[in-house]
Amino acid sequence: MEHLSPQDIEQRYQFACEVAMAAADCAFGFYQQRNQLEVEHKGQDLQDVVSIADRTVEALARSMITGRFPDDDFLGEETGGGDENARCTWVVDPIDGTSCFLNGLHNWCVSIGILVAGEPTIGVVYDPNHRELFRACKGKGAWVNDAPMRVHSGTTVADGVMGVGTSHRVTPEIFVPFISALLHEGGMFIRSGSGALMTAWVAAGRLIGYYEPHMNAWDSLPGLVLVREAGGISNDFLANHGLLRGNPLLLANETLYRQLSGMIAHPLA
Template identity: 35%
Template sequence: MKDLAMEIEDIVRCAGVMALTAFKKTNGKNYSLKGPHDYLTATDEIIESYVRTEIERRFPGDNVLGEEAGGSAGSGRLWIVDPIDGTANFARCIPHFCVSLAFFEENRVIAGAIYAPATDEMFTAEFGKGARLNGDIMRVSNQHQLSAASIEVGWSKNTVNSEYIALVQRSLDFGCSVRRGGSGALGLAYVAAGRSEAYVELYINAWDVAAGILIVQEAGGYVNDFWHDNDFTNSNCVLATNAALGEEMAELTGITLIS
């Protein structure tokens, strides 16, 4: 049998190909809203169903938690899947989206993968074995000046607007370049790849960050303790940054980091 990392990569790559095929057929209208600015496409549900089927086939009896069909953490082995992170982009014909899958065992992320099919980029990590981009070793940026940092500030409809605006304003006041791409998973992957110095979001779900947190850590970055209560169905804030700016980013955001 293939090793765990290869199995995860197989699943997300196949899911990503399915997503890209559907994306090329979309017309910017084939979606519904679960709530204001909370998009759902038929592709989300099809891909999550595919991932669940593959996990059951390859790892019978494992628990699965997904954005669309839910699930519970249970005990023992757990998979967390986001079938399309960046659904609003996908629905509006913007090619910035990905499939994210993470595997937990004994309350620790053991392996994860994020695949962006539009750019054919596979971000992967295994606990204690480093992070890779399309097979090549990946490291966070070494930028140590906050005034030269590029950071992404994610937005959620569950965030109080004034708090989000204040965070963006503080970032600008510190001299940072600020952007928002609309995919938390890719935001974390870009920190791991050294494309951004930090990603921060005040309210985000576990399936958005499960793989990305491990990938950032294994690429040498710092993150906050998102899993502090071991309740994988809870939302939380997230901060991921390179090591050089960890202390300053913690001060800027008010979010405590772990290495």
């Protein structure tokens, strides 16, 4: 397999930012007319929704990416795909936080992660409501617009607010004990409705960490790069075919990671 050069990676990094912003512009047009959108449910989960906005935005992102890098692999939330052995894989969530999007809540974003030879290398999250571009490339630091980011410096969960997420893919018995342990240790939490955006807030030091007992790759991969480049750590999300199956996700600085991981009853990958 031919390896990507640093220049190849830089080109994809810059283009990922362009794609995220173009996709967000498209999504924002739908957002301003959201009451006219027809909403569908995925499977039996009434909380897992999709609209023509998600599909149109993903089609735009896919078209831009395959037009510029036709040999790269593509994995999208709405259209699937994904090859664990690909040289370079773009992983895209066109609208992370669709329920927020459809209900007029500003907690949604465009999420793009890029794997190079199976390694999370580029992460981009764009929040069009606040015009914030969270971006990182392995070895080049993490940035929000033009400002560098660092994870929270807290040493206990009482030092800040924890981000959490969950879904009906897991039972309450897996998630609730973590919340109970966090509260007993003096911590507090928020759930915004967009996991990708909350992982970006961890990289920016706004949240002390993020935990979700099962997360899909298109929501988690950007945060892996953002948080690592901002000085934090994570579990091995890609273990056991995490790219295609998803996994638990825990992100924090090294000290808080040890405390938080001890509160999780369900094994991390």
